[in-house]
């Protein structure tokens with residue numbers, strides 16, 4: 001079965017972890033506004049570190065496995081960036097429709113991904129404007145279109161999504177998988193499969209590295 005690595009990228013707070021959880025479970029993580037200390041639950045989401053989700057689906061008439069990666073506060077670990085992108089087949093660039101500036105920050109992720117990916121000529125970028133359910137949408141259509149033109153992002157791969165309303169995330173994710181499979185299926189299943197194990201290995205190394213750094217136990 002072909003396997004692809006898809007990674008979530010974007011500024012803190014745009015909703016990467018909620019998207020990840022939604023794809024994993026089909027349900028948005030519960031946020032209880034009456035909770036006594038809401039800051040604590042935010043911190044818990046932010047502190048999750050690297051998480052992988054194995055997702056199997058049918059696309060282009062065959063079964064496909066997708067490893068979706070979420071980075072909690074990845075910005076804090078610059079040295080991780082190169083490894084994070086090396087074996088990625090696609091990057092989901094997430095911005096917050098409530099905060100247009102989160103769109104512009106994605107240029108940095110695009111640059112890093114292109115520089116570090118071993119597939120830079122094929123690497124697929126999807127652009128997801130998250131929180132489309134919000135009443136406070138400030139990201140302008142012109143800004144989004146200009147960004148897509150500047151970075152050659154395919155119209156089909158640009159979507160407005162929300163984990164609070166059913167359907168948008170599923171559709172955007174499925175479209176992405178189909179495009180990724182079409183682009184990569186010439187590369188050969190074996191090769192992509194091997195990459196996954198290599199990615200896992202480098203993630204473990206990074207994890208150990210970060211743990212070591214966190215607990216100062218060199």
Ligand SMILES: Nc1nc2c(ncn2[C@@H]2O[C@H](COP(=O)(O)OP(=O)(O)OP(=O)(O)O)[C@@H](O)[C@H]2O)c(=O)[nH]1
Nearest residue numbers: 012013014015016017018045046073131162163164
């Ligand atoms: N209205 C609305 N809020 C959302 C949606 N998705 C996420 N949020 C909220 O956005 C905030 C940030 O979500 P996270 O998933 O923690 O964001 P993140 O990108 O993982 O942030 P870091 O881990 O810090 O990089 C939370 O308060 C979520 O409840 C959505 O679809 N609609």
Ligand SMILES: [Mg+2]
Nearest residue numbers: 017045046072
């Ligand atoms: Mg997160």
